[in-house]
Amino acid sequence: MQEIVSGLIVSLDVAALYLLVTEVKSRFLLSMWTAILHMVFPVIGFSLGNWMLHILLQWSGIVSSGLLFFIGLQILLSSKNPKYSVPIGLLAVTASLDTFSVSISFGMLNLQKYYFILSSGIWTFIMSYLALHAVKTGIPIKNAPFKWIAGLSLITISIYTLWEQ
Template identity: 45%
Template sequence: MAEILAAIFTAIDVLTIYLLLPNVKYRFWLSLWTGALHMLFPLIGFHVGEWLASYISSLAQNISGILLSLIGVQLLLAAKDQRPATIPVVILAITTSLDTFSVSISFGMLQLRETLLICSMGIFAFLFSFIALTLNKKIPVALGIYLQMIAGAALLLMGIFSLNL
């Protein structure tokens, strides 16, 4: 269950960013590309996290908690400066997916179930991006910012609760 919640929280930023895009011609392909990258980057990050955990197992849980907390803080800080993106679609898919690498390092350190996590991340990223791109003219921008704040707070709390204090 933690894997599915983690996947939802990491895909919410795609929903919030894509809600702000003015016009996208290839919604389905951007969504598919984003979903695939939300599987590739976490797969790499997950294995980096597992590798790091084997070398620094006593610190792994605290490091993952700190990483999750910092990413949550970053999402919260970025929520106040939202504006429409004007970058190429492929670059947008990569930039919205790249943060899943660092998040999945933490999940690899926590030794979550890899297949469930990676598949969930891709599926939710695809669904959220397609929904956002399809409905972006109908949903208020403020809702996207609130969702990003919720995701940031959730990652921050996940990080804090995983610390061994």
């Protein structure tokens, strides 16, 4: 269940980011590309996390909690500077990099990678497409609540993980 909820959490950050993008010609393709990247980066991250698990077995819980905490903190801090001037394709890549870091932590905790990967891809497609559609139709939605929910959720997961050690 933690993997499915985490997939939703990382998609909220993308939705918050895409609420700032006003000129997108192909919302479906951008949403699909971002969803695919949200599934590719975790595969790499899980592999790296499993490799790190064998090397840092006794430190993995602390390291993964720290990674999740600082990723959540970075998401919270990024809500202060909502201006982006990145090409759309590169925007999808940068929006997906957090799934790499989160999946390293999950790989170190030996969580179910396929649930997270599928959840992340599906939720990201849905949330990014809805955000891009809302911007195009002029529906006024603030992106800060999405970033706060995502950031605080990752920090909470990191504290819970550390507590369970």
